Amino acid sequence: xxxxxxSGGDLVQPGGSLRLSCAASGFTFxxxxxxxxxxxxGKGLEWVSSMSGHTGTTSYADxxxxxxxxxxxxxxxTLYLQMNSLRVExxxxxxxxxxxxYSTGWFLFFDYWGQGTLVTVSS
Amino acid sequence: DxxxxxxxxxxxxxxxxxxxxxxxxxxxxxxxxxxxxYLAWYQQRPRQxxxxxxxxxxxxxxxVPDRFRGSGSGTDFTLTxxxxxxxxxxxxxxxxxxxxxxxxxxxxxxxxx
Numbered sequence: 246x247x248x249x250x251x252s253g254g255d256l257v258q259p260g261g262s263l264r265l266s267c268a269a270s271g272f273t274f275x276x277x278x279x280x281x282x283x284x285x286x287g288k289g290l291e292w293v294s295s296m297s298g299h300t301g302t303t304s305y306a307d308x309x310x311x312x313x314x315x316x317x318x319x320x321x322x323t324l325y326l327q328m329n330s331l332r333v334e335x336x337x338x339x340x341x342x343x344x345x346x347y348s349t350g351w352f353l354f355f356d357y358w359g360q361g362t363l364v365t366v367s368s
Numbered sequence: 369d370x371x372x373x374x375x376x377x378x379x380x381x382x383x384x385x386x387x388x389x390x391x392x393x394x395x396x397x398x399x400x401x402x403x404x405x406y407l408a409w410y411q412q413r414p415r416q417x418x419x420x421x422x423x424x425x426x427x428x429x430x431x432v433p434d435r436f437r438g439s440g441s442g443t444d445f446t447l448t449x450x451x452x453x454x455x456x457x458x459x460x461x462x463x464x465x466x467x468x469x470x471x472x473x474x475x476x477x478x479x480x481x
Contacts, residue, residue: 282418290410290418290461290472304468340417353465354408356429358417 247271247357249341254362261331261366267324267341267359274322275299278344278351281315281326283337284361292353293339294326299349309335331366338363370395370464374473380481387449389476391462396442399466406466409438409447412459412475421460422447454480 253265267279281293294305294315303315314327324341339362342355371394381387397406405425410418420429422438425445435450449456457480462473 289475290463292470292472295468306469345420345423352406353468353470354406354420354423354463355418356420358419361417 247343249343249357249359251339251341251359251362254339254364256365256367257331258368259331259333259366262327262329263331263364265326265328265339265341265362265364267326269322269324269341269343272343274317275319276347278348278353279317279324280342280344280351280353280355281324282340282342282355282358283335283364284340285334285337288337291337295344295351295353296324297349297351302350328364331364333366336364336366369469370397370467370471372462372464372471372473374460374462374476376476377474378477378479380479381449381452382481383454384451385481387452387456387478389447389460389462389478391440391445391447391473393443393445393464393466395466397464397466398442405441405445406464407438407440407445408463408465409436410461410463411456412461413455413457418461449478452478452480 250268275298278297280295312330343357345356373392407425409422412418426438437448459475
């Protein structure tokens, strides 16, 4: 059974940093691109960042480029999101999600999602 | 970026009746080389993560009831729930994965009338 478990969400002040983790199990982690998607309170879904499995290629939304860094440890089946220079508008539930098709790159549609971790940026 | 526009924002349908949700892309999401539309639909129940319902615009994900049907091509797509059940009360999102960044529609809230 595929499971994705996010952790690391917290209350942080504007300008602060946070690292999110997503522990994966139930599938061959390296074979799939992984993605962070966020959802601000009462709002829709926003893609944040993705990382391919084999090549380690990354991509970021313009809203987080230069502030967030995605990484993965394929030996630990874990995806990370390092978030620096946090802003109030980064407040959201952050989901990690697995690409559905196997690929050396990515397709960026998602068949499994974690339950999410809440990041609150406020003074 | 490709903008995804859903309509309506919300709809109320009687149990057993049909619900129809529309999604329009600002650019075609049809890859001519594969003849596939790079379009997915998700369901998000309250306090739950999204769940994949449909991909390639019309392929139902394993385990999804056949009352959910995706259709359309190019820039115009539809998700139809043929006979609404109580458990279908949720937000529904379309998403294009034709180009990066992948983008979602604003969501359609489906309720029971």
